[in-house]
Amino acid sequence: MNEFFQSKIFEITSEQLSDLFPLLLLSFGFALSVIGAGLKLSSKFFKIIGILVFSLAITTWSFTFLEADSVVLGLHITHFSRIVGALVSLFALTSFVLFDVSKRYANRPEWLALLILAVMGLSLLPASHNWISFFVFLEFFSIPSYILAGYDTNRERSLEASLKYMLTGAFASALLLMGIALVYLCSGTVDYSSLQGHFPSHILSTLALAFLLVGIFFKMTIVPFHFWAPDVYQGAPMGVAAFLAAGTKLSIFVSAALAFSETEFYLRNDLMNFAVIAGTLSILVGSLLAFTQRSFRRMLAYSGTVNAGALAPLMVLGKETLSSGIFFLFVYGLTLALILSAFSSLLKNRNLDANGDLDPEELNLKDSQQSKFQSFILAAGLFSLAGIPPLPGFFAKYWLFSDLWAQGYRPLVMWALLGTLMGVAYYIRIAGKLFFAEKRSVII
């Protein structure tokens, strides 16, 4: 037995420990929150613990950002995985701070534990180095997010959302698994680096890739696989919806890109075409659907699809061009959190349920007069999503589109620009609705 323990696997040097420290910190936080839940401590306790754990994780990740990559326990900790870890925990932090989750679910404080689990899963995903650990970490974070999606048990919509998310998620991960199995069947290995050279390119491998992409694009809400997103975003509590939209996309985007570049799948042009077509489709369909939505949150879900569409080709392209995608998702995540928090406080001022939903047509001048600051934030956020300078959304889109153009995806950029123009129809019109009185012009 002791040879087993002496074997190479368990030797952990000091700097390897520093790499693992944020994850250890998170698991320690998880343990604390589970014990706290057991002892029925006050909701303030969970809030403090949450803030502490996440902010510490962010600081450690960002400090070690520039250190060399290292392989620990089969995990390839690269600066990509560190930046993803930092951003995801930032999204988690904003998701529960902005939406005062602790007060709302004081009697069921497990939300922090689930959130920490999801964050761990998301930050481990980019560190995975073979397909099976990719799958495991994928499931590792999607299972707590199924529960988080349904956390508002007294509202049927939330339960229905978690049911839908769980069933379609399971179905998609089953397809992903089939993909991995076929990859294994074709090449005999699932490890990225060993897959590098000898992945045959016959019908079976294309099918394997297709199934792989299903699982990945499902989480990125790219068109053929985006059906779950609007229902879940509409049903889930505001904070969870914000976290899901931003965190999962970021982590999946980076880890898929790393995976495809490690295994050199990106050289295959059928994978490229698949991504380009799916991307263009999602820009078009996303803009179409976002326009006529009778619900503000479904509209945001479809706008997420549009943005994901622009990211699809970069994801498949590999490591070099990741920075613009990461920055884009970072800006998208924060803007989305701001918009949703402003929207939920706007709903509160209309004394509707904070996690409820509203038909954008009903937004009117009274809202902006009641909650002046929130409507300003909401309008600024929408303008930033639309990509109008000088708001950050514009710089993110500009960098992303110029990267896409440099990589040669000119038609896709054209479609993306058209998507921005179509964006006027829902982003700007709704931002306008807040401030324009129907009747005579009124002094504000």
Place this chain on the structure above:
Amino acid sequence: MTDVLNIVEAPLSWIILLPAAGALLNGLFRLKSTLNGLLATAFCFAAFVVSILQFLKFPEASKLADPGYLWFQAGHVKAQMGFELTPFMSVMLLIITGVGTLIHLYATSYMSHDKSQARFFAYLNLFVTSMLVLALSSDLIGVFLGWEGVGVCSYLLIGFWFEEDKNARAGIKAFMTNRVGDLGFLVALFVAFAYFGTSSVSGIMEWIADPGRAAALPVWVLTVFALAIFWAACGKSAQIPLYIWLPDAMAGPTPVSALIHAATMVTSGILVIVRLWPIFATQTEVLSVIFWVALSTALLAALMALTQRDLKKVLAYSTVSQLGFMFAALGAGAPTAAFFHVVTHACFKALLFLTAGSVIHGMHDEKDIFKMGGLRKKMPWSHVAYLVGCVAIAGFPFTSGFFSKDLILTKVFESRGVLGYGLLLLAAMLTSFYMFRSYFLTFSSTPRSHEAEHAHESSAMMIVPLMILSLLSLFVGWLEIPHMWGHLQYFSHWVESSGAKAVEGHEVEAATEWLLMGIATIASLASAFFAYVKYKKGPVTSSENFAWKLSFNKFYVDEIYDSFILKPLRKIGTCLSLWIDEYGVNGTLHGSFASYRITGQLASIFHTGSVQSYALLMLLGLLVVWGVVNVW
């Protein structure tokens, strides 16, 4: 031929600044009763005095110049706002300011009980300023500034009583027709800048004079330039195609008609042509075009005047016809005759208009001559003035009209032969016929309406200008008598020394000249007598035959213009703009927006909400995209 030009510096800009100051003051301050009028008259009179001073400088100086300032300069266009005065233009200056002062004086009392006199006199002074700019500018572009300024002032003055919609519409008609005419002037300016490099009259004259450069010009340049200037002159001096605005311009107050539509503005076309005469002299085809257009205008206007019932309309058509005479003289290559007739016409036509004004004023704004009658006793002074005017315009012997019209007739006979002479003589006969018709209907026999009984003579301030003008109408003719009678040829001297040499037609011996003079006199006396016979006892109810209807309705020219040119153009334009803007561009915008919305609604049907359909659609989507990837 270029004798040494002794150019003398002179403060010409003062002549313009004085009435301009008058206009500004009148515009700003609304003074009590007639003070505005007097102020305006004073400024006009001051300008008259200064122009006399300049006139006296002329025997030794051959041209007065005032460089002014650089208006604007960009690329190949250089517009200098400078002024110059040639002998014949200084005479015209006297007319503008002199007759202008008389008319200002007359208007002071004529408009004494109008409520917005300040505005009227501001416009009047502004008009005199623009006319002076037109006359004095050294550059054609300065002339154009005066040209359009005069157009705007006539628009404002015609529509002065803007309460009635009719007046405002008449004002717009005048401005629009002038604008169409001004396009010609613009084209001429473009040609001038493009080919002569400058628009200053002296610069152009040098360009023409120097044979080397003149040869280098493309052959069509001078012809197009001359035709363009003539088209502008037609617009301003109401010749055939663009005369329609003058009769309607009678909607304005009578002093306005006198000043603008008799003495000054309408003659600006002739002034410009005389200034640019060296160009026109070489263009024989353009001269013949001018001649035939002028002749047909003279005849047509005379015919129209025969049956008019409104006193001012009669005078308006007679002005158009007399302008036809002046242009006929130009067409016959005799700028002296044209300019001489301009001056004499200014005098007696202003006289006629002012008398008509005092008659209408006396008749409490009743214009219809069929309702007048027997005013000889009621308004003796107006009667005398009107008689002198008719005598002068008809060309009775030794009146100014006789000399100027006879000079034109002989010149036309020399260059255009018997046909031209005959038709012009016919026009002259018609002129004296309708003038005496209006005289007899207004003044002879018995009053035919309530106003006619109670007509009262106008005030002294209106009579004095009439008397001065009557004297002028009688004796100004003596300044240019035929060679045979002596050597009083001031006008020839003035015009020739300004560089406008007449085209040498074959000289006519003295005998034929006497013969022509005789024929002309007999013709005018006969038609006057014929009018006396016909209208001595009052209006004759003539049978409404076709010719009468044609003449009374002004040959339906206005209606033809409206139905064939103005209305269709407007219809096509507005429909085109409506169709393209509203249905075309906006249509496509709204269409794409609506289709965007509909496809959005269609696409959202796929989201049925059931999990199983989602999974199925996901698989189907995968197969579709995968298929496309393999196929593409």
Place this chain on the structure above:
Amino acid sequence: MVSILFWPLLSILVLVPFRKQNWAQWVNLLLHLPWVFFLIELIKVTPSGAPFGLMETYGTFPLFKSALVLGADTLNVSLIALTIFLSFSLSFYFLGHSKISQSFLILFQLLNFGTIGSLLAADAFLFYIFWEFMLIPLFFLIGIWGSENRVYAALKFFSMTLAGSLALLAGIFFIVTKTEVQSLAWSELSRNAEMLSAAAPWLGWAFLLAFLVKVPVWPLHTWLPDAHTEAPTGVSVMLAGILLKLGVYGMLRWVLQVFPTLYWNSTDLLFAASVIGIILGSYGALRQTDIKRMIAYSSVAHLGFVVLGAISTNATAQSGAFFQNFAHGLSTGLLFLSFGMIYDRTHSRKLDEYGGLASTNRFLAFTFVFASMASVALPGLPGFVGEFLILSGTFLQKGWWVLLPLMGVVLGAMYTLQLVKGLVFGKVSPLVESHPISLKWNEYVSIFPFLVGLALLGLAPQFLLAWINGSIPVK
């Protein structure tokens, strides 16, 4: 240069504490004084001649290959002077105006900031940011304070201008991804313009499209009547006064001076478009019953003339076109301002409801007739100088084709006189009778600079012409 650019932002910060309306209006007026001072400083130092004679770089963003580069020459400084002139006289008009609230003034200053920014920007990326940034304040200004269907007008304006500028963005992407181009600075672009225009002939059109929508060249102009009619008076004066000129400035600066070959082979199409724009714009104005729409369509016709000049190869038409910017800015600005004062009291824009203004308020009637005469290009007023230069330049280059735009001169007179007859002359209509208009002192003061400007530029335009002739792109 940076002081004149960031002064509006500073004045927004100063405006924030003043919640009450008339306080904010007075502060806004006072804030204009230093701005004028900065302008004079800048004018003293502005070189005429080489484009962007005076260039200052404040910071670089290597990531986006761009830098905060501001450039000045008489071309853009003269337009900045026009902006400040309009904004200054408008700030007088805003005093004591019931509708002008603090947020209106803040958005107004934002608009000024965007305008001056896009004028001074000497870097394509920076220019694009300011170019699109202007859309936000305008969108809210028209949308909140406009009249009846302002939301439609604001959205239409926003989407059409955005569509144009997205084409510009595509052009910028193309340039950025070209390795030979080190940065997006104007000098860098013009240096390897031949390479760029050879590589992508569509590049010229991509840049042009954004400006053609803004200038409104004929087929892309349908946003203008809606935006001008629905915008509140202050905004429609700024829109007509300076924002349309930005399109022309953009054409000259970012297409003619950067891609001359591409610009010149697009001129035939633009010639046809501008001529049709002049004629159909005039007919569009002729068929309107709404006064502000009539004035807006007249701007389409006038801008048709400006584009006609801007695409000609000789210096006369080019300087005429740029001068016409100022002429049109003042005359249409005054038209909108004077009608705005009438509209503030009568709240109706239907022409047939009006009549006989001359007998109730003489000064306003005089101003309106004066402004209409200026817009009809009456000699002695600036409109004539601009239009004459443009047409004589076009005659020099295109020969007898000039007769078509010449028709526009007559049509222009037709609809303007129709407007003047309907509004000023004629019998006094019940509407005008029941709303006697007595102008406050600040309204007189706000009209006065326009009148002086029009008269001065009409009779003595040489001081401005000589100043801007130096940096006209075509010699």
Place this chain on the structure above:
Amino acid sequence: MIATGQLIFSVAIFLFCFGALTFFTKRSAVVALMGIELMLNGVNLVLVQAGQIYKNAEGTSLVLFVTLVAAAEAALALSIFVILYRKYGTLTLENFRSLKG
């Protein structure tokens, strides 16, 4: 006779498709979950057979992970079904369609 490898693959594919079919067609949520489990078992079969072909232990270790995740998922799904049943009283997927559009 067909090789056993071929047979196993066809059984696996059959299991996978049959699982997907039950997921699409069955009305009750629990049976849908069973469908997914079937699909996962199909994947396991493929993995085991592939492991046989390549003679290395990766295939079987993968099966271990798959069953681990399947178990976790099933536990979670059933707990959600319990809550749903307690709230709705039924588990047929048809009446969970309020979120659509």
